[in-house]
Amino acid sequence: MTTEKMIIEIKKWLMEAAGYIRVSLTNELTVSQKSGRTDLVTNIDEETQSFFIKKINQYYPNDRILAEEKGYDTIDSLTGRVWIIDPIDGTMNFVMEQENFCIMIAVFEEGIGQLGFIYDVMKDELYWGGKNRGVFLNEQKLAQPNDVSLSKGLLGMNAYMYGKNIHSAGEIGHASMGIRVSGCAGVELIAMLKGNHIGYISNLSPWDYAAGLVLLDEFGFKYSNIEGKPLTFTKREYFLAATPTAYAEILENFI
Template sequence: MQEIVHEIKSWIYEASERIRASIASNQLTVCTKSDRTDLVTNIDKETQDFLMTKIKNFDPTAKVLGEENNQNHLTDFSGTVFIVDPIDGTMNFVLEQENFCLMIAVYEEAKPSLGFIYDVVKDVLLWGGPSIGVYRNDERIDAPANKGVAEGLLGVNAGMYGTNFAHVREIGNMALGVRMSGCAGVELIALILGKRIGYISNLSPWDYAAGGVLLQTLGLKMSNISGDALNLSDREFFVAGTPKAYEEMTRLLQKDEKVS
């Protein structure tokens, strides 16, 4: 376990040096994918290729699921699977040059084993897994206080807040405030560190895989908004929170009909 943790951390720090250098050189190639808000840059693609090469050198039998470069479909989760989001929060990366993360998860026989979320600009790495606990850089962390919705901030996906999810807005009104960072990794770090009581979004497996390992290790809760386990295959409406807030949120969200 120590060896793989050491390896993955070295990949993350090496990749993040290249990401920082790309910001400094101010030479990004930005393309759109499905629509004008769905961006990908040369750095997303290069970082994924870099991680892919490292993974394959480390474990040639491992499978990889990643957002870019046609690696975004995997049906067989047997054996060791690495789930990679090279840059989570690409819009922020392009427009803010902050509030983006690099995320890697390792699943063994479809069970969570290790998760890494690295906030590149803040230099905060949350990492760990069920057999080793959760760490913020070098410091072991405990589960955050089990606060209810009314006792903290709610992270949400802006698209969902603006559409017909009446109960998402109701939960937002119950909370002390709503935050929309535009980056799943930033929100999941904030939840794990006790700066949010929950996060509601619309996410793909690489958006929640790493965070999911860490949440589960700390006894925090996550599922789709129907309360079912996330399937690691499709984009799903996602809810995560402290145990108390999660119960309150899922009770309300299950009354919401999905309206596009």
């Protein structure tokens, strides 16, 4: 199976899933709590993930899957080809706002990100790309954002980390031009790819960041856990991504 054919297939799956999600917003959602009242899952999260898993099992039966819902949320390693899926990133926004949520899919081979897709469903904007391919908005290739310093750019931020100054998040935010909080990792990563934000600090699971890492790599952004160590892809972690200059400033001056 060629990479080009895989890209075409994934785009087709994303459009089909998004169409279903948009229709679902006209119906009553089944909403459940996971770890607490602000950690939500809906029937649409689960049905969307099941749709992607069915497609992957049909076309790529030997591949493995790491995904947010229904027992797919752990994996022993990233050996072989692994699909990392967030069926609806920003479920709270999906339920409460009916916008500012994304579908995210990444394809990794032997631990290296090969393809990444972040789809803003309600804006019909697909940010995608792959290793040595560049980054695209729908079919338009994006220019690499400027390497802006911390003091001259906006930061995407986890609100709880900022408010409680976890890992100096509050101080880092004050050193920037300002913070923005969207409640959706995909939306925040898109802001970096567009050059609107210089970085993002949050507490994320692998499916929240995997697709974004593939695209951030293409633009030379730096990323790690908040202490500058490699992300593990095994648990929720404090996450840092930024322009090379801002990343170095954050680790040197605040961590």
